[in-house]
Amino acid sequence: MMFPTGLYGILLILCIGCLGENLQFPEFNGATGKSVVLVPEDPPYISSQIISITWAFGVNTIILSNAAGTSISPEYIGRVNLNTTTAAIELKYLRLDDSGTYRLTVSTSDFQNYIGQTSLKVYETVSDTTLIGPQESLIEEESSANITCEGSGHITSMEWMKDKNPLTPINITFSSDNRSVLISPVIRSDSGEYQCTLRNPFSSDTANLRLIINYGPEDVFIDGPNEAALGSPVLLSCSATSVPPASFTWSFNGSDTGVTTNTFTIDKSDITHSGDYICTAHNDVTEINVSQRHLLVVKDDGDGGGGLTTGAIVGIVIGVLVAVAGICGLIFYFIKQKQRSGPGNNNAETIYENVDF
DSSP states (O other), X not given: OOOOOHHHHHHHHHHHHHTOOXXXXXXXXXXXXXXXXXXXXXXXXXXXXXXXXXXXXXXXXXXXXXXXXXXXXXXXTTTEEXXXXXXXXXXXXXXXXXXXXXXXXXXXXXXXXXXXXXXXXXXXXXXXXXXXXXOSOEETTTOOEEEEEEEESOOOEEEEEETTEEOOOSSEEEOTTSSEEEEOSOOGGGOEEEEEEEEOSSOEEEEEEEEOEEEEEEEEEEESOSEEETTOOEEEEEEEEEESOOEEEEEXXXXXXXOOSSEEEESXXXXXXXXXXXXXXXXXXXXXXXXXEEEEEEEOOSSSSSSXXXXXXXXXXXXXXXXXXXXXXXXXXXXXXXXXXXXXXXXXXXXOOSOOO
């Protein structure tokens, strides 16, 4: 079937348009390479016998269907499907130049003509969305983080999310085009999953980026007994709040123990295990060290375990003090005797200088 061409065809389409528009359409959106179906809302001719359907793009006919058959414009062959019951047309393999105004004319057996038009906007599909963030480690209260959202296609809007919630500008600054955010300075609550979604009315694409804020160590704590019975096992456990997790070292009475785990274990305690235990927590990223001290006293329970009881220790201390006092007295006595027996010293003044006992 041949299409009306030239001035006659243009006049025919314009004349049909003069009959009035009584078909209602929404506006349609599509994406390049995809398909879209153009169909009027609640068409009044559904219960009637359709004898002619014409779809036109601007002043050019796309498809014409009537009792003689169906004719398709050469440039649309393989790209359109027509539903002769609803008069809906499917446009496939959309291109950007398919954007524009489409007009539908339907004639029925009861000599009614139904006319309407709609618009189609074809968008380039949004794709290749990526989030670009900082490559260096981020340290709380010291670092800043800039995150940029990039993608291809026809982008009309974008949305920022963090942990599935809208990103709120507390310590965050959005760029004028909303394509990047600056977090300065970062704090630990900024850790999480950031999400950027690029959109147009037909398509969208999303990218994710996890941000880790390093901090600590802090709140270093040693859990364990301050007193232990002679011969009993002792376990000291060190903990700290830190990202990344802290490493630990232990010292005892100022000397390195070589223990590099968060626990210090004594299988069988004795008196020599009494003293100061220091746990030092270290963060490899922040390079901060924080130490905590723990005093442990190993005591004999008095059941013959081979150690000294508290009473025995007190007795020994008192005995030592008495012995020292006796020695000091003897030294003093011998000095006095020597001075008295020396020649010409009967009336000499006795002088003591820096005598240490």
